[in-house]
Amino acid sequence: MTAASATLYETLANVLADDMADREVGFTGLLTGSAAAIWGTGIPVVAMELARRTHAPDLTLLLAGCYHNPDLSVLDRMPDCEHDAQLRDLPAEARTRDYPGQWALKRGDVTFGFSSAVQVDRVGNINSVCIGPHDAPKVRLVGPILQPEHMVCFRREYVMMPRHEPRIFVDKVDFVSGVGFPGGRKGREALGLDWGGPRFVMTPLCIFDFDEEEGAMRVRSIHAGVTADEVRAATGFDLGPLDDVLETPAPSPERLRLIREIVDPRNLLIPNIERAPDARETGADT
Amino acid sequence: MTAGTSKLLSIEDAARSVPDGARVAFGGFAVYQKPMGFVRELVRQGRRGLTVVGSAQSYEVDLLAAVGAIDAVETSYVGLEASGLARQFRRAVEAGRLRVVDYPEMVSWDRFRANLENLPFWPVPFLGGLDIVTTNPAIRRFDCPMTGRIMYAVPPADPDVVVIHALAADERGNVVTPAKYLLPQSQDVLMARACNRVIVTAEKIVDPTYIRRHADHVQIASYQVEAVVELPWGAHPTPALGAYNADPNAYAEWVGAADSDAALEAWLNRYVRIEDNDAYLNAVGGARLARLLDLGDLT
Numbered sequence: 001m002t003a004a005s006a007t008l009y010e011t012l013a014n015v016l017a018d019d020m021a022d023r024e025v026g027f028t029g030l031l032t033g034s035a036a037a038i039w040g041t042g043i044p045v046v047a048m049e050l051a052r053r054t055h056a057p058d059l060t061l062l063l064a065g066c067y068h069n070p071d072l073s074v075l076d077r078m079p080d081c082e083h084d085a086q087l088r089d090l091p092a093e094a095r096t097r098d099y100p101g102q103w104a105l106k107r108g109d110v111t112f113g114f115s116s117a118v119q120v121d122r123v124g125n126i127n128s129v130c131i132g133p134h135d136a137p138k139v140r141l142v143g144p145i146l147q148p149e150h151m152v153c154f155r156r157e158y159v160m161m162p163r164h165e166p167r168i169f170v171d172k173v174d175f176v177s178g179v180g181f182p183g184g185r186k187g188r189e190a191l192g193l194d195w196g197g198p199r200f201v202m203t204p205l206c207i208f209d210f211d212e213e214e215g216a217m218r219v220r221s222i223h224a225g226v227t228a229d230e231v232r233a234a235t236g237f238d239l240g241p242l243d244d245v246l247e248t249p250a251p252s253p254e255r256l257r258l259i260r261e262i263v264d265p266r267n268l269l270i271p272n273i274e275r276a277p278d279a280r281e282t283g284a285d286t
Numbered sequence: 287m288t289a290g291t292s293k294l295l296s297i298e299d300a301a302r303s304v305p306d307g308a309r310v311a312f313g314g315f316a317v318y319q320k321p322m323g324f325v326r327e328l329v330r331q332g333r334r335g336l337t338v339v340g341s342a343q344s345y346e347v348d349l350l351a352a353v354g355a356i357d358a359v360e361t362s363y364v365g366l367e368a369s370g371l372a373r374q375f376r377r378a379v380e381a382g383r384l385r386v387v388d389y390p391e392m393v394s395w396d397r398f399r400a401n402l403e404n405l406p407f408w409p410v411p412f413l414g415g416l417d418i419v420t421t422n423p424a425i426r427r428f429d430c431p432m433t434g435r436i437m438y439a440v441p442p443a444d445p446d447v448v449v450i451h452a453l454a455a456d457e458r459g460n461v462v463t464p465a466k467y468l469l470p471q472s473q474d475v476l477m478a479r480a481c482n483r484v485i486v487t488a489e490k491i492v493d494p495t496y497i498r499r500h501a502d503h504v505q506i507a508s509y510q511v512e513a514v515v516e517l518p519w520g521a522h523p524t525p526a527l528g529a530y531n532a533d534p535n536a537y538a539e540w541v542g543a544a545d546s547d548a549a550l551e552a553w554l555n556r557y558v559r560i561e562d563n564d565a566y567l568n569a570v571g572g573a574r575l576a577r578l579l580d581l582g583d584l585t
Contacts, residue, residue, distance in 0.1 A: 032368035066469065080368050083318045083468045084525050084532065085580045098472045099395050106412070125415075129388055134421045140379040140386070142365040142372075144418060145342075148390035152412040177388070179415035191414025192436030 006250045008223060009043050009270040010259050012202050014251035015221075016047035016158060019199065022056040024111035025103065027154065029146075030064040030082045035162035036116060037078070039202075042269040043160065044114040045072070049263040050255065060093075062110070065146075068094035068102070078268050105153050108195060113150045114158050119173040122237040123215050124180020124198040126151070126159060127173035134175055147178035156199040164203035166236035184215035206231050207248055221248040290494075292457040295513045297563055300485050301327040303513065304447055307335040311398070311443060311477050313450030315470035316342040317367045319527060321451040322349075323520035323563050324487050329353050330558055339443045341394035341473065345524060345540060348372040351384055352543075352550055359384065360443075362391040369537045373544035388418050393440055395473070400442035401480035407439035447483040450474040451521045452506075453528055455488040459511025460497045460504050464528040466582075471527060478506040487517040489529050517563055519575060530578040536570065 006014070020026065026048045031040035041063075048061040049072075063070050064082040070092040072078075079086045088095075096102055103109040117126035118141055126147060132138030150157050157178075161168065180198050181188060188197060201208040201217065209220040219239055222231055228242035251259070264270060295303075301324060304310060314320040325346045328336075336356045338347055342363040350356045352374035364375045364386070378384035389397065393410055400408040407426075413419050414436060419427070426439045452474065454462040461478070463471050478484045486506070491514065497504060520526075523536030543553035556569055567575060 033370075081317070081525075081532065082367075083315060083470050083527075085527060085582070088466050088468055088527065089583045095468075097468050099392065099469065099476075105392055129417070134388075134417065135385075136382060137380055140376045143361065143363045143386070144388050144390055144416075145363045146391040148412065148416055148418065149392055175421075176415060176417045182415060188415075192411060193414055194411070 006256055007270070008204065009038060009046070010256060011223070011248055011250055012207075013043050013046040013050060013259065013270070014255050015207065015248065016044065016200075016202075017050040017054065017255075020048065020051040020056050020059060020112070023058045024056065025060045025062065025109060027062045027065050027110045027113040027150075029114070030079060031116070032080045037080075038270055039160040039162045040114060040116050041078070044158070046259060046263055046269050050258055053258055053262060054255075062096070062103070063092075066096035066101075067092045068096075072268065075268060105149060108153065108155055110154045112156045112158060112199070113154045114160050115147055115150045115178065116160050116162070117147070117178065119168055119170050120159060120161060120201055121170050121173045121180070122217050123182045124159070124201065124210055124217055125173045125176045125182065126178040126180070126198075127175045129175040129177045131174050144177035151178035151180070151198065152193050152196045154196050156196060159198050159201040161201060161203045164205045164231075164234045166234060169235045169237065171237045180217075181210055181212055181215035184211075184213050187215055205234055219245050221246050223248045224250070290458045290508070293459050293511060293513050294457045294491065295515055297323065297327050297487070297515050297517055298331075300324070300487075300513050300515045301331055301333075303485070304328065304333065304336075304449075306333055308446045309337045309339055309444060311339050311445035311448045311481065312343075312346050313448065313470075313474035313477055314521070314524065315473045316363060316365075317344040317524055317532065318468075318470035319451055319474070319521050320344065320346045320524045321449045321487050321520060322346060322522060322524055323517045323566070324449050324451070324485070324515075325349055326558050326566065327563075329355060329554075339397075339445050341391060344372065345537075348374045348540070351375040351378040353554070354378075354383065356384060358387065360387040360389060362389050362394045366537070366541070369541050373541070374550075387422055387424070389440070390416075390418060394443075395476065397440060397443035398476050398480040400440070401444060402476065405442065407441060410438045410440050411435065413438040413440075443480065445477070445481050447485060448477045448481040449485045449487070450478060451517070451526065452486055452488045453526060454490050454492045454496065455486050455511070455514045456492055456494050456497045456508075457514060458494070459486065459506075459508040459514050461486055461488070461506035461511065462492075462497065462500045462503050463505045465503055466528070468527060475505045478510055484511045485513045485515070486511055487515045487520040489518055489520065489526060491516040519567055519570075520563070522567075522570065522575070525580070527580070528582065529580055530575070531580050533570070533574070533578055535574065
């Protein structure tokens with residue numbers, strides 16, 4: 001097994017794990033649908049479990065925001081509901097069943113979370129409320145859900161986007177349901193926001209991070225086998241020069257072994273190597 | 287020990303007590319333990335002009351939107367989770383028949399906490415930059431009188447009536463919450479403590495002796511409850527924790543009913559425009575219901 005054989009999902013989980021520190025608290029929802037479940041739950045859980053088994057043994061994983069460090073090894077399949085009998089009976093260190101519960105949301109107890117959206121814009125605002133005007137939408141979507149809290153009350157946010165297209169990565173979102181860096185860090189301060197904001201935006205083509213002074217999203221790395229022109233063509237706003245952007249680093253052989261043999265030996269979280277397509281196919285797949 | 291006064295009502299009478307135009311909060315959360323039997327009765331009675339206020343909505347709002355029973359929804363989410371978008375809700379909003387007031391998820395809970403504490407608003411410091419504020423004149427910005435920092439005053443949920451579905455209650459309105467409850471059940475408790483009018487549908491009306499044996503789990507006490515209704519499988523097709531799981535076949539039927547007007551009519555004729563809840567259970571079928579039982583962990 002070589003590092004070159006890592007799937008995109010394993011590669012992203014590894015990058016995320018590297019960004020996590022010991023004693024942090026990570027919050028992930030329990031998403032449904034194949035792509036959303038892989039990007040919104042599978043990759044984040046693999047990343048957190050990988051971090052727990054390497055440099056962050058005291059990291060706390062909050063599955064569905066409620067189940068503290070659940071024992072996934074007892075599961076026959078990943079749950080597809082956040083608050084039903086299967087989760088009630090899942091062994092865990094603690095279960096959140098009240099609001100407010102164990103973690104004090106507004107005191108910043110949750111270090112990082114994962115969210116997805118229908119639109120992301122150049123300053124990192126996200127939208128899951130509507131396309132078109134709010135009072136006469138072309139498309140009505142599910143609503144803000146917990147995005148506002150994810151992007152402000154958590155200390156940082158990873159935005160996981162299963163698709164990378166110009167209509168999704170737009171100059172300005174139609175409705176701000178999660179605040180990025182409008183006006184940079186100073187802009188957030190002027191809005192009265194104490195901390196938090198998007199750290200990475202991950203797509204099938206690249207990883208974005210932020211110039212937090214300028215408040216601009218920028219390409220941090222491009223995945224193996226993807227060209228800068230492809231990233232540019234898939235993005236609805238100008239990305240500036242991409243000549244010096246590095247390739248997204250692959251996991252080490254030891255990290256790959258941990259993911260495949262220890263963290264997700266039964267492929268409950270992310271598809272196995274035979275079924276996992278390469279980066280571009282992943283984008284088309286969804 | 288006195289027998290006390292029974293608050294037991296028929297589902298018809300309980301639903302009739304919710305007038306057209308009322309602000310209603312349905313218990314449960316997202317696709318979990320929604321008082322669906324009560325909602326079907328509201329539709330049966332042709333209720334109009336309701337506003338639904340809550341934290342996360344699903345099948346109840348989709349059904350009410352399909353028949354034009356609601357004018358507005360104030361919440362953080364309307365969707366069917368694994369079954370996708372709530373298509374009837376979506377159509378109604380896009381056609382301008384239904385207004386949505388969007389709130390962040392935990393702020394939606396905080397709005398009920400404001401009512402529970404009898405406060406005129408709930409202070410939220412983290413709404414800057416959100417179109418949740420720019421599209422909602424009911425949220426007012428103010429400067430914190432202590433620190434001067436930016437704050438937003440969010441209006442309370444202010445439901446006229448709360449409707450929850452529980453496993454067990456006695457005739458006086460003491461409601462038992464299972465020991466191993468989850469967030470949807472604590473949402474019920476919060477809502478019930480935050481409103482003067484609380485209607486409880488229950489899987490089973492139990493003897494006072496049963497209530498006294500579970501006193502530690504009576505989180506909603508009789509004096510908070512206006513009416514109780516015995517309504518077996520009253521959350522179906524959503525799950526009732528400790529009694530039954532979600533019914534994926536019924537979910538699929540509802541999703542299919544959004545394919546055309548004719549499909550919706552057929553669905554309504556089969557499941558709503560019928561005699562009562564017993565007729566509903568017969569329409570679903572006893573064999574199918576029997577397979578949804580939640581056995582718990584048996585320890």
